[in-house]
Amino acid sequence: MLEQHRLVTVTGPGGAGKTRLAGQVARAVAGEFADGAWLAELAPVRDEAQVAAMVAAALGIPEQPGVPTGEAVARVLARQQLLLVVDNCEHVIGAAAELCAGLLQACDDVRVLATSREPLAIAGEARYRLGPLTLPGPEEAGDGGGSEAVALFADRARQVDAGFALTGEAGAAVAQVVRRLDGMPLAIELAAARVEALGVRQLADRLDDRFALLAGGDRLAVGRHRSLAAAVEWSYRLLGEDERRVFRAVSVFPGPFTLEAAEAVAGSGADPAVLRLVDCSLLTPPWAGPDGRSRYGMLETLRAYGAGLLTEFGEQDLARAALARYALGVAEEAAAGLTSITGEPAAARWLDAEDAAMGHALAWAVQHDLDIAARLVTALGQWWVLRGRLAGQQPLLRELAGRAEPGSDGWCAAQFLLAWTAFDAADLPRSLQRCDAIIEVIGDRGPSRALANALAMQTITLCNLGRVPEAAACGRRARAMARELGYPFGQVYATNNLAIAAYLAGDLDDAVRLLRQAAQIPGIPRTPARGGGYLLTAMLAEAGDLAGAEQAGAATLAQARDAGDMDTLGDLLRIMGDLDLRAGRTGDAAAHLHEAAQSELPAGKWSVILNVLETCGHLCAATGRPADALTAWAARETFSQQSPLEDAELRRREGARQALGPDRARAAEQRGAAMSMATAAEYALLLTAPGPPPAARAPAAAGLSARERELVTLVAQGATDAQIAAQLYISIRTVRSHLDRIRDKTGARRRADLTRLALAAGLV
Numbered sequence: 001m002l003e004q005h006r007l008v009t010v011t012g013p014g015g016a017g018k019t020r021l022a023g024q025v026a027r028a029v030a031g032e033f034a035d036g037a038w039l040a041e042l043a044p045v046r047d048e049a050q051v052a053a054m055v056a057a058a059l060g061i062p063e064q065p066g067v068p069t070g071e072a073v074a075r076v077l078a079r080q081q082l083l084l085v086v087d088n089c090e091h092v093i094g095a096a097a098e099l100c101a102g103l104l105q106a107c108d109d110v111r112v113l114a115t116s117r118e119p120l121a122i123a124g125e126a127r128y129r130l131g132p133l134t135l136p137g138p139e140e141a142g143d144g145g146g147s148e149a150v151a152l153f154a155d156r157a158r159q160v161d162a163g164f165a166l167t168g169e170a171g172a173a174v175a176q177v178v179r180r181l182d183g184m185p186l187a188i189e190l191a192a193a194r195v196e197a198l199g200v201r202q203l204a205d206r207l208d209d210r211f212a213l214l215a216g217g218d219r220l221a222v223g224r225h226r227s228l229a230a231a232v233e234w235s236y237r238l239l240g241e242d243e244r245r246v247f248r249a250v251s252v253f254p255g256p257f258t259l260e261a262a263e264a265v266a267g268s269g270a271d272p273a274v275l276r277l278v279d280c281s282l283l284t285p286p287w288a289g290p291d292g293r294s295r296y297g298m299l300e301t302l303r304a305y306g307a308g309l310l311t312e313f314g315e316q317d318l319a320r321a322a323l324a325r326y327a328l329g330v331a332e333e334a335a336a337g338l339t340s341i342t343g344e345p346a347a348a349r350w351l352d353a354e355d356a357a358m359g360h361a362l363a364w365a366v367q368h369d370l371d372i373a374a375r376l377v378t379a380l381g382q383w384w385v386l387r388g389r390l391a392g393q394q395p396l397l398r399e400l401a402g403r404a405e406p407g408s409d410g411w412c413a414a415q416f417l418l419a420w421t422a423f424d425a426a427d428l429p430r431s432l433q434r435c436d437a438i439i440e441v442i443g444d445r446g447p448s449r450a451l452a453n454a455l456a457m458q459t460i461t462l463c464n465l466g467r468v469p470e471a472a473a474c475g476r477r478a479r480a481m482a483r484e485l486g487y488p489f490g491q492v493y494a495t496n497n498l499a500i501a502a503y504l505a506g507d508l509d510d511a512v513r514l515l516r517q518a519a520q521i522p523g524i525p526r527t528p529a530r531g532g533g534y535l536l537t538a539m540l541a542e543a544g545d546l547a548g549a550e551q552a553g554a555a556t557l558a559q560a561r562d563a564g565d566m567d568t569l570g571d572l573l574r575i576m577g578d579l580d581l582r583a584g585r586t587g588d589a590a591a592h593l594h595e596a597a598q599s600e601l602p603a604g605k606w607s608v609i610l611n612v613l614e615t616c617g618h619l620c621a622a623t624g625r626p627a628d629a630l631t632a633w634a635a636r637e638t639f640s641q642q643s644p645l646e647d648a649e650l651r652r653r654e655g656a657r658q659a660l661g662p663d664r665a666r667a668a669e670q671r672g673a674a675m676s677m678a679t680a681a682e683y684a685l686l687l688t689a690p691g692p693p694p695a696a697r698a699p700a701a702a703g704l705s706a707r708e709r710e711l712v713t714l715v716a717q718g719a720t721d722a723q724i725a726a727q728l729y730i731s732i733r734t735v736r737s738h739l740d741r742i743r744d745k746t747g748a749r750r751r752a753d754l755t756r757l758a759l760a761a762g763l764v
Contacts, residue, residue, distance in 0.1 A: 015186025251306025
């Protein structure tokens, strides 16, 4: 079906094996897609508004400032050819349908395999009904005659009772049980888990009471859900009262949880009940998470059932509040580790493992407890920055900033982090506006960390706007305040930014001195220390100490990779590319710049992309490609808000213009100035890709007809198949037929490949 349809939805009741089937299909066909197969698991999502964010996270696409998440996902996937598996859509069916419809419209080379209890009900969808496991015939007993349902029951029963055998009466009873359970895998597994405690015969006898209980219209007993609902309800009724209470409480967790977490939401003494729930197959056995802590899991069907019970018993608000308090405790303890000298790696991995709980707790707290929300944002901010995930938090940050009292801790934290995202997006005026708002509201209250942070951010923003004297004044004030407060992070952050101001003021020696001074501050956290390492690398290079710069850069780059520091990585790769160029290692320079662009393009971190474009221009100039150099520089300057170019940069550009002549130079610069930021980023990837330079790859388009070249140009400009069809007055089928021939001729399978082909051939 995937060969014929772009969206296939596997439907069936909960526990039918939809996820397993989708995973098997994806593994089987992944090799047919240039960018493979990717899984987006929607089970942890409780709010439909978070569906697009969950898919973006699964694909490694951080949300872009000012761009709806679904649109950001579509922009990235429009350049790729892949299979997206969207699992467990039923509880967010509307949002899942909207997202998939948008992807089908905007991403012509993406196919979607969805799993849900019901179809998405959108145009172009093909439905695959997943039936139950095969059942034994009426007269079959013993081994069930090859029945899949009997084989599953026997396998799971042996896991709890090694001596279990399908013989005599047991075989007949098993056949009866699996028939009554309609061959549904989850129901069978839950039943088999009780073999040791009840025996097969007693197990079969209890099924009558269970079905009778649910026949009266229980909340989950609707249509084809009755067999699975019966299994879940029956398992729940077998629990003791304390075990039931704990089951309801832990269903509030959106993902895996530790025993300590279970106690936090269910109360002390929950341990025995959790262990019992594992025995009853209502929780999965613990496994080690990314932080090394053992975590339990709950199947989504069971979690949804527990959530319904929480509401029925009036316990939902208490459980969510308890989860928020637990998340806050973890976040604040981890935050202390992130800012310590040695605790960063473990703290970051801890927050990685608690990601789902943190997001769930923060979303609740913004609506119900602004104090907890403020403390969570303050605690999680550094982790978001470290993992390159800050931009994705903008909706919640904006909501918190709008709901919190101006000048409160939550308001200040949200404004500061929003200023940071604006800076990353190269929106310097907006970043400065956020900082100014904080300073205006709390500037006369005396020293505080919030004020020191705002002043330090204001420093770097003013530097990039060319207002260096103002920047230096802000930086000195921020550093003095952080020192007075005993705030190492703020002190290092401010000193690093002061070094940038000193460099821009022409005092390179003072800049280096400030950076070395920052590195000696007691208790220096690792994140700003790596930022200082990057700046020191750049300053040493400017001072002509290339050996010292390479040593500092290599050490800092290794630290950033080890820490998963996505905030520093792109900058470091860019400066290492610059050092490679100075040493004549153009191949290494291209590799570093290519990796920098690849790491920052999905995140839309345009501040780094702009610097990559600048260095790409130098790479092209050094390798005899003056036209590409001028195009890259023009693209960069179109979006840059920095001060005018220095004399050395002006001389480089003039040299490239002279090498080309006025007409060709003007055309190259006009080409760059006309590019969008996304196209310019793709251009940077093209300029730094392994293999021959772009001009040597252009002949790949030479064999295309005029109509085919027109199609390639439109693809490169971001048009979908439908838009191309409308513009050229042809059918979508004809467009796709043309694109298939183009791919056969050029080997460009992805839309991103076609974009680069168009760029290489000068079609855009």
